[in-house]
Amino acid sequence: MAELAPFEHTAMDDIAPTCAKVRATFLSHKTKPIEYRQQQLRKLYWAFKDNEALIKEACKRDLGKPSFETYLTETGWCMNDCIWMANNLPRFAKDEAATDIPWTNKPLRPRIRKDPLGAVLIIGTYNFPVQLTLLPLIGAIAAGCTAVVKPSESAPHAAVVIAKIMRESLDADCYTCIQGAIPETTALLDQKWDKIFYTGGESVAKIIAKKAAETLTPVTLELGGRNPAIVTKHANPKLAARRLLWAKTLNAGQVCLSHNCTFVDREILPAFIAELKNQLRDFYPDGPRNSPDYGRIVNARQFQRIKKMLDDTNGKIVIGGTMDESDLFIEPTVVQVNDMNDSMLTNESFGPLLPILPVKDLDEAIKIANEIHDTPLGTYAFGSKSEMEQVMAQTRSGGASLNDGFFHGSIPTMPFGGVGTSGQGAYRGKASFDTFTHRRSVTTTPAWLEALMDVRYPPYTLKKQKS
Numbered sequence: 001m002a003e004l005a006p007f008e009h010t011a012m013d014d015i016a017p018t019c020a021k022v023r024a025t026f027l028s029h030k031t032k033p034i035e036y037r038q039q040q041l042r043k044l045y046w047a048f049k050d051n052e053a054l055i056k057e058a059c060k061r062d063l064g065k066p067s068f069e070t071y072l073t074e075t076g077w078c079m080n081d082c083i084w085m086a087n088n089l090p091r092f093a094k095d096e097a098a099t100d101i102p103w104t105n106k107p108l109r110p111r112i113r114k115d116p117l118g119a120v121l122i123i124g125t126y127n128f129p130v131q132l133t134l135l136p137l138i139g140a141i142a143a144g145c146t147a148v149v150k151p152s153e154s155a156p157h158a159a160v161v162i163a164k165i166m167r168e169s170l171d172a173d174c175y176t177c178i179q180g181a182i183p184e185t186t187a188l189l190d191q192k193w194d195k196i197f198y199t200g201g202e203s204v205a206k207i208i209a210k211k212a213a214e215t216l217t218p219v220t221l222e223l224g225g226r227n228p229a230i231v232t233k234h235a236n237p238k239l240a241a242r243r244l245l246w247a248k249t250l251n252a253g254q255v256c257l258s259h260n261c262t263f264v265d266r267e268i269l270p271a272f273i274a275e276l277k278n279q280l281r282d283f284y285p286d287g288p289r290n291s292p293d294y295g296r297i298v299n300a301r302q303f304q305r306i307k308k309m310l311d312d313t314n315g316k317i318v319i320g321g322t323m324d325e326s327d328l329f330i331e332p333t334v335v336q337v338n339d340m341n342d343s344m345l346t347n348e349s350f351g352p353l354l355p356i357l358p359v360k361d362l363d364e365a366i367k368i369a370n371e372i373h374d375t376p377l378g379t380y381a382f383g384s385k386s387e388m389e390q391v392m393a394q395t396r397s398g399g400a401s402l403n404d405g406f407f408h409g410s411i412p413t414m415p416f417g418g419v420g421t422s423g424q425g426a427y428r429g430k431a432s433f434d435t436f437t438h439r440r441s442v443t444t445t446p447a448w449l450e451a452l453m454d455v456r457y458p459p460y461t462l463k464k465q466k467s
């Protein structure tokens, strides 16, 4: 297996010329032919395949990610997406006949062209470092855009592999990777873009949206968390515990869609907690620390942030609680909290903390969930059919999984995105193509129609006005 090269920041002086080159290539129309885009996607597929072992190694080093999780959530997904997109691209890119056209306008043959937006900037984050950076790139390539990609510096090994994959497979005049942190991203934001696609936290999203607003550059923002899970007294405690535990232990809880708090009906609380204990033993018979199937926190800064949430809580730890900074290990930790102002609920844990707030009934759970965050990225509900529908009817969120934790987010062809402060815009499947595409309305007025169009020309005689 090839060795992982060290992470190096791109020289600041190279940023503006690189972006100018990518823009110039877009303006040369090189990326317009569908066959060219398909060829780039297929080459990207093979680069994923060739570098599969290296991606696994990088994700292991960055996040202690189990290699099966890396396959499921990073390489496998990206490879499938390249092929799926290449195969479906002719269908997506074809002109669409416009619908609901008045019969008088039909001779104009109204249609919608699918034009690429232009040169785009994609800024990635660290938790699924490959997938969250390169799935948007697949959409940009498919749409016919050129792109600069900025992986997260918090997952430096994955960032190195991303650059390698792009270098080995893609046309360097069109698609380029810039490495760096805040200074490099700031320099990138100073360049001219036709779209900025950002995945990460809310506070940086505000910086990006503000900067983009100066030039009216459109943005897609894929943001975070503080998602509610609700378990009613009619839920199956074993099923709810198993599924919610899975959604908190995958990637050691570093999942934007993960539930940040679970509101549990008091009647079912003891059974639910007992089942969490059982399921945890079932997942990790020798304990999560000794398991090859449990990841680590990305770095010491995030470790300290999560630890502080646990230090600040007024709740009671009912499962777990151990941690070791030297190994960036945090045990899956269940905390029973007393009120909605607890630090565990007001912050996004983005880690393996599972606070539980006991509630008297479903109405109270919905009320509190809405007060904490009325537009989270995901909502999860366990209970009877009508209770789950009540949750859907009385809450808002980017997406939702009923009778599960964030499973809706694993369907590669379903649009994925937030609402309100959890994000704007969506991607994945056809939505990835759409997010980098301008739907351009086009008509063609036939010469023969002139005889019927006299009415639109001045002078607006009385005869014309009455016609």
Ligand code: NAD
Residues within 6 Å of the ligand: 123, 124, 125, 126, 127, 128, 132, 150, 151, 152, 153, 154, 180, 181, 182, 185, 186, 199, 200, 201, 202, 204, 207, 222, 223, 224, 225, 255, 256, 257, 348, 350, 377, 418, 423
């Ligand atoms: P991060 O530290 O990796 O930052 C994200 C990106 O922003 C990086 O590329 C980084 O270089 C850049 N950045 C950081 N500070 C910046 C600044 N001041 N100016 C310009 N760019 C800057 O990750 P993070 O922000 O800590 O990510 C965690 C958050 O991301 C969580 O809230 C999580 O819920 C959210 N997230 C959302 C999704 C989604 O798809 N909706 C996916 C994963 C994570």
